Amino acid sequence: MMSSFFLYSSSWFDFNRxxxxxxxxxxxxxxxxxxxxxxxxxxxxxxxxxxLDAIEEAVGRATEMGKPILYxxxxxxxxxxxxxxxxxILGNVAEMVARYEVPLLVxxxxxxxxxxxxxxxxxxxxxAGRPDAYNKNNVRYISDEQFAYxxxxxxxxxxxxxxxxxxxxxxxxxxxxxxxxxxxTGAIQVAxxxxxxxxxxxxxxxxxxxxxxxxxxxxAYLSKEPKLLGSLKGxxxxxxxxxxxxxxxxxxxxxxxxxxTSWFSVQ
Amino acid sequence: xxxxxxIFNGIAAFLTISIYTFLYKDNPFYxxxxxxxxxxSAGYFTVILxxxxxxxxxxxxxxxxxxxxxxxxxxxxxxxxxFSRKWSWISRFSLAFYIGSGAGIAIPLYIQNFVIxxxxxxxxxxxxSTWPLITNILIIIGVFCALTYFYFSKEHTGAFGAxxxxxxxxxxxxxxxxxxxxxxxxxxxxxxxxxxxxxxLSELFKYLS
Numbered sequence: 001m002m003s004s005f006f007l008y009s010s011s012w013f014d015f016n017r018x019x020x021x022x023x024x025x026x027x028x029x030x031x032x033x034x035x036x037x038x039x040x041x042x043x044x045x046x047x048x049x050x051x052l053d054a055i056e057e058a059v060g061r062a063t064e065m066g067k068p069i070l071y072x073x074x075x076x077x078x079x080x081x082x083x084x085x086x087x088x089i090l091g092n093v094a095e096m097v098a099r100y101e102v103p104l105l106v107x108x109x110x111x112x113x114x115x116x117x118x119x120x121x122x123x124x125x126x127x128a129g130r131p132d133a134y135n136k137n138n139v140r141y142i143s144d145e146q147f148a149y150x151x152x153x154x155x156x157x158x159x160x161x162x163x164x165x166x167x168x169x170x171x172x173x174x175x176x177x178x179x180x181x182x183x184x185t186g187a188i189q190v191a192x193x194x195x196x197x198x199x200x201x202x203x204x205x206x207x208x209x210x211x212x213x214x215x216x217x218x219x220a221y222l223s224k225e226p227k228l229l230g231s232l233k234g235x236x237x238x239x240x241x242x243x244x245x246x247x248x249x250x251x252x253x254x255x256x257x258x259x260x261t262s263w264f265s266v267q
Numbered sequence: 268x269x270x271x272x273x274i275f276n277g278i279a280a281f282l283t284i285s286i287y288t289f290l291y292k293d294n295p296f297y298x299x300x301x302x303x304x305x306x307x308s309a310g311y312f313t314v315i316l317x318x319x320x321x322x323x324x325x326x327x328x329x330x331x332x333x334x335x336x337x338x339x340x341x342x343x344x345x346x347x348x349x350f351s352r353k354w355s356w357i358s359r360f361s362l363a364f365y366i367g368s369g370a371g372i373a374i375p376l377y378i379q380n381f382v383i384x385x386x387x388x389x390x391x392x393x394x395x396s397t398w399p400l401i402t403n404i405l406i407i408i409g410v411f412c413a414l415t416y417f418y419f420s421k422e423h424t425g426a427f428g429a430x431x432x433x434x435x436x437x438x439x440x441x442x443x444x445x446x447x448x449x450x451x452x453x454x455x456x457x458x459x460x461x462x463x464x465x466x467x468l469s470e471l472f473k474y475l476s
Contacts, residue, residue: 020379027378047422078362079369112365115349115358145308151286151301158293176453200446203439211438213417236420242386243414249390250407256392264387266379 019263030237035230044229049218051190054208058164058188059096067163068103069093072153072178074169074193075109075146078116081216082194086169087113087120088219088228089192093166094124098133106139107156109149114141150174154181167191167206168215171198179205192218268470280467283460409437 038044062069071093073086090106097104106121108114118139125134142152154177157165165182167175168191175191175198182189183205191202192210202209210218213235220228245264252260268276285300328336345361348354389410394400412434415427423431 017379020375020383023383024375024378045421046419049419077369078366079373081370081373084366084370112346112362115346116362118349143305143308144312145304148304148308152305154289155293155298155301158289196441197445197449200442200449203442204446217419232419236418239414239418242382243411246386246389246407246411246414249386250393250403253390253392254394261387261390264383264390266383266387 017266020266026241027234027238031231031234033230034233034237035227038226038230038233044233046217046221046229046232049210049214049221051192051208051210051214051218052221054188054190055093055166055218056096058166058190058207059093059100059102061188062097062102062163063100065163066102068105068160069097069164069166070153070156070160070162070182070187071104071106072165072167072169073106073108073113073117074167074171075149075174076170077110078112080170082168082170083110083113085216085219087116088223088225089166089168089215090117091120091124091127092219092222094121095128098125098128098130101130101133103135104138105156105160105162107142107149107153108139109142109146110144111141114139146172146174150177153178157181157185157187161185162187165189167193167202168210168218169193170195171202176201176205182206268474270474273471273474276467277471280464283464409434413437 034044059069071090073090074080074083076083078084078087094104104121106117108117118136121139122131122134125131143149153174156162157178158181162182162185165178165187167178167189171178171193172195175193175195179189179191179201189206190208190210191206192215193199193202194212194215196212199209199211217232220232249261249264252258282300282303285296288294289297325336325340342361342364346358348357389407391403391406392400393404393407412430414434416423416431416434416438418427418431421427
C-alpha cells in the first residue's frame with residue numbers, strides 16, 4: 001500500500017508580493033538618502049504649513065488670556081503612526097508653552113502613551129530652559145474606553161475652560177463631540193488627523209485643520225529633526241513617482257496596454 | 268417589564284438624560300455620569316485586560332511550558348520602572364521595542380493597501396466616448412491634484428498652486444459627502460436613545476399604574 005503525506009511549512013518570502021517589496025525598498029532608499037542629506041547639513045526645502053501659524057496664534061491667545069492649553073493626542077496607542085507624530089508635535093507645543101508659563105493639560109486615552117507624553121512634555125520644558133515649570137500631574141490618563149475618555153475630556157473643557165485646544169492624532173466618533181464642546185467654550189481649536197472620515201468634523205468645528213499627511217509634515221517642520229525631514233523629502237519623491245506612474249498607467253490603459261497596471265496589482 | 272428591568276433600565280435612562288444635560292451646561296448630574304463612566308470603564312478594562320490579555324497570552328502559555336513568553340513579560344515589567352526616577356531609563360527599551368515593532372508591522376501593510384492598491388485602481392482608461400471614461404478623467408485629475416496639494420517640496424504657486432487648489436476642493440467635496448453620511452448615522456443613534464427613553468417611560472407608567 002502506498003501512502004503519502006504532505007509537509008506544510010510557511011515560506012520566508014512571498015514572491016507573489018515582489019512588487020510590494022520593490023516599492024517598499026525604493027521608498028526606504030529614498031528616505032535613507034534624504035536623511036543622510038539632512039544629517040550632512042544640506043538645506044532641505046519644506047514649504048511652510050499654514051496650520052503652524054494657527055498653533056502659534058493659539059498659544060499666544062492662551063497666554064494673553066492666562067488660561068490653560070489642552071492637548072489631545074487621539075485615542076490610539078503608540079503603535080499608531082499618528083500618535084507618534086502627535087507626540088513630536090506635543091514636544092514642540094510644550095516648548096512654546098513653557099516659555100509663556102501657561103499650563104498645558106494633556107489627557108491621555110491609552111496607558112502606554114502616558115510615559116511617552118510625559119517624556120515629550122518634560123523635554124519640551126527642558127529645551128525651553130524651564131524644567132522646573134513641568135507639572136507631571138497635567139499629563140493624565142483618563143480611560144481606555146472611547147466615550148468615557150470623551151466624557152472626561154469634555155469635563156476638562158467645561159471646567160478648566162482652556163483658551164486653546166489642540167487635537168492631533170487618530171480620532172474616531174468622538175472627534176465631533178470634543179470639537180463641538182471646545183467650540184462651545186470659545187476656545188481656539190487646531191486639529192489634525194489622517195483619519196479621513198473624521199476630517200469633515202474637524203473642518204466644520206475647528207478654526208484650523210491640518211489634513212492627513214500635513215500632520216506628519218508639521219511634526220517634521222517643527223522639530224527640524226534630520227530623520228523627520230529626510231522622511232518627508234523621501235515620501236515627497238515617492239509621491240512624485242506615484243503621480244508620474246498614475247499618468248503613464250492611465251495613458252497605457254487608454255491604449256489597451258495593461259501590463260504596466262497589472263504589475264501594481266496585489267494578491 | 269419586571270421590577271428588575273424597571274430598576275436597571277431606569278438607571279440607564281437616568282444616566283442617558285444626565286449625559287444629555289451637558290447640552291445645556293456643566294452640572295452635577297453630568298459630572299456624576301462622567302465620573303461614573305470613567306471609573307467603571309477603568310475597572311472594566313482592568314478585568315478585560317486580565318482575562319483577555321494576561322491569562323491567554325502569559326499564564327496559559329507558561330502552563331504549557333512555553334517559557335519564551337517570559338521575554339515579553341519582562342519587557343512589560345520593565346515599563347513599570349517609569350515610576351522610579353533612578354531606573355526609569357530601563358522603560359525606554361520596552362517603549363522602543365513596542366513602537367518599532369508596531370511601525371514595522373504597519374508600514375508594509377499601509378504601503379500595500381493605501382498606496383499600491385489605490386494606485387492600481389486609479390490607473391483607469393480615459394476618453395470621451397462613454398460616460399464611465401469621462402468620469403475616469405475626473406477621478407484621475409482629482410487624485411493627481413490632491414497629491415499635488417500634499418507635495419511639500421515646492422511652494423504652491425503658479426500652475427502647481429492651481430493644481431493644489433483644485434486638489435483641496437476635491438478633498439472638501441469628499442469631506443462634505445462624508446460629513447452628511449456620518450451625521451445621518453449619528454441622528455439614527457439619537458433616534459435609538461429617544462425610542463429607548465420613550466419605551467422605558469411607557470413601561471414605567473404601566474408598572475406604576
